[in-house]
Every structure is written in C-alpha cells, then in structure tokens.
Amino acid sequence: MSNLVLDSASRWFGNVVAVNDVSLNIGPGVTGLLGPNGAGKTTLMAMMAGFLAPSAGHVTLDGRPVWRNTEIYRQIGLVPERELSFGYLTGRQFVRANADLHRLPDAAQATERILAEVDMVEPAARRLDTYSKGMRQRVKIAAALVHEPSVLLLDEPFNGVDPRQRMHLMDLLRRLGDDGRTVLFSSHILEEVERLARHIEVVVSGRHAASGDFGAIRRLMTDRPVRYAVQSSDNRTLGAALMAQDSVRSVSLRGDHLDVQVDDLGSFAVSLPGLAKQHDVTLFELSPSDESLESVFAYLVAR
Known part of the structure; x- marks a missing residue:
C-alpha cells in the first residue's frame, strides 16, 4: 500500500x-x-x-x-x-x-x-x-x-x-x-x-x-447561496416582496429581470409561486445564473 x-x-x-x-x-x-x-x-x-x-x-x-x-x-x-x-x-x-x-x-x-x-x-x-x-x-x-x-x-x-x-x-x-x-x-x-x-x-x-x-x-x-434570474410581469413589486423572505439574501433589478440570491433553495422554490400570486404578478421565467462548476468551486475556495 x-x-x-x-x-x-x-x-x-x-x-x-x-x-x-x-x-x-x-x-x-x-x-x-x-x-x-x-x-x-x-x-x-x-x-x-x-x-x-x-x-x-x-x-x-x-x-x-x-x-x-x-x-x-x-x-x-x-x-x-x-x-x-x-x-x-x-x-x-x-x-x-x-x-x-x-x-x-x-x-x-x-x-x-x-x-x-x-x-x-x-x-x-x-x-x-x-x-x-x-x-x-x-x-x-x-x-x-x-x-x-x-x-x-x-x-x-x-x-x-x-x-x-x-x-x-x-x-x-x-x-x-x-x-x-x-x-x-x-x-x-x-x-x-x-x-x-x-x-x-x-x-x-x-x-x-x-x-x-x-x-x-x-x-x-448544494447548500451554498444560489443566484437566480427571475422574469415577471412586475419585477419591482415582486422584488419588494422577495426581500421580505427569510430565504432571500439579496435582490437587484438587472434590465428585464431580477437577480435573486437565496440561501435556502427549497424554501425559495416552494414559496415563489404563492408569493407571485399573492401580489398579482405573473412569473415568466426562473433560471439559475451561476450553476457552472466554476461557480461551485469558487464558493468552496471562498469558505
């Protein structure tokens, strides 16, 4: 050996x-x-x-x-x-x-x-x-x-x-x-x-x-903060609502979409549709913006 x-x-x-x-x-x-x-x-x-x-x-x-x-x-x-x-x-x-x-x-x-x-x-x-x-x-x-x-x-x-x-x-x-x-x-x-x-x-x-x-x-x-791009019929209203959520770390408006960083992916994914409906906002798209291995590894290095 x-x-x-x-x-x-x-x-x-x-x-x-x-x-x-x-x-x-x-x-x-x-x-x-x-x-x-x-x-x-x-x-x-x-x-x-x-x-x-x-x-x-x-x-x-x-x-x-x-x-x-x-x-x-x-x-x-x-x-x-x-x-x-x-x-x-x-x-x-x-x-x-x-x-x-x-x-x-x-x-x-x-x-x-x-x-x-x-x-x-x-x-x-x-x-x-x-x-x-x-x-x-x-x-x-x-x-x-x-x-x-x-x-x-x-x-x-x-x-x-x-x-x-x-x-x-x-x-x-x-x-x-x-x-x-x-x-x-x-x-x-x-x-x-x-x-x-x-x-x-x-x-x-x-x-x-x-x-x-x-x-x-x-x-x-899996547990690292994850960034998502969210497009909706009213990004400003949805962004304000998201900021009140415990699982959301930050929200910023980038052009035609929201850049959302979350700590708890499960909680965010479950609550988002209901939150949008509560504020009369239609969701058009939800997509991860940093799912590359490079971003995962960069997170591990930074710990």
Whole structure:
C-alpha cells in the first residue's frame, strides 16, 4: 500500500502560477481529483508522476521524493489525457513496449494478462489508429498497469468514452482500489466522480479548495447561496416582496429581470409561486445564473 503526498507544492511557468501551495495525501483506494478545466489537475498529475518538478514544496511517495527518482517509476502508472502518438503500433505492441521498458522478466505473459484484464485481447492485433476513443483509453490503462504499480494516476480517463466503456473502466478502477492500490483520477464532471470515488480532492485555479467525503462536500455545494434570474410581469413589486423572505439574501433589478440570491433553495422554490400570486404578478421565467462548476468551486475556495 502506497501514500502519495504533496507538501505545499507549487508550480509556475514564468509569471503564470499553475499550482499554488497545494498539500494532499492520497492513500489506498480510489480518490477523485475534481476541478473545472484549467484548474491545474494535469500539472498536479505530472508532478505526482515525477514528470514535472515542483517549483516549491515537495512531492513524495512513501516518504521518498518523486522528482529525479527513477526507481519510483516502478511503483507508478500514469494514464495521460493526451492522445496516443504511436498509431502505427498494434495494441499488443504498445503494451509490450512498456513491459520491455520496465524490463519485466515475463514481459510477454504480463502483456497478455493485462490485455485480458482490460478486455482488449481480441482487438490487440489491430493498429492503435483504428481504435475507438474508449479502446485507446483501455490500452493506455493496460500499458500503465503492465508492471503492476501500486499507484495509478489517470488524467480525465472518461473523456470521449461511451457509456458502456465508461462502466467497464469504472468497474476496473473500483477493483484496483479494492485490491489496495492507490488510484487517483481527475475529472471536471461531478457525476463521474460521484459514481466512482467517495473521497475527493477539489482544486480550482491551482488552489486546493476542499478535501474529504464526497457526500459532505456535495452538501456544501448544494447548500451554498444560489443566484437566480427571475422574469415577471412586475419585477419591482415582486422584488419588494422577495426581500421580505427569510430565504432571500439579496435582490437587484438587472434590465428585464431580477437577480435573486437565496440561501435556502427549497424554501425559495416552494414559496415563489404563492408569493407571485399573492401580489398579482405573473412569473415568466426562473433560471439559475451561476450553476457552472466554476461557480461551485469558487464558493468552496471562498469558505
């Protein structure tokens, strides 16, 4: 069992800070790294895999530094987001090449074993450039697992994968986590993380936003103040009535609609129709104005 630790790790490129003072402890089981696109997830993965040096702080695996420690590569498997650039190889050749790079004494046997594990034995004789997105993802995972690493890092592994293949990959990652491997996968899609990992780490704009049980963090996301755009036949009258409601934090008139911020979504949603009827106002539209993951994560960072 392995523990991957980031201690106040930062990484900058010139004047651009990609990762800012992040501390994480990733242990056995499946952990989700959740954050919007551009949050710094890929940079974090590269530092954890030993392919990118931290500009400040430390990244260690079981107490040993990851950067410039080639022995660490025997314990780590990385599945990058970028597409494979070896389309002229067959799936079997690609996985076997990784087995040979690790100088496995039973490279041929290890290759066939892991191809069976990811359900890629039958298409293994085909070239990579004939594979679907899901097949390429599975063969990348096979190459990362062929040397049986204790740590598996996957950067956006479900991008472009159809539902059936996604279920297969999720089942595989669950089994690896249940076997005691340390599995970390990144995603910008909340539902993907919810279906696979109970423990999550949240990053946004290169900063560590939250850490812990998915359910607890999800409740923070749900309970945060929510902004709504409300259009009605009399915005001024409705706005004045809304200001008297306990669940409403603020109301402002923006052009042809009201910008309403509420603390208790349930209470607001239940009371709004009756309130409008009481003041003889017709509701035309009610829509959330800040439901993007970016706004959710920004709220978590600000807590």
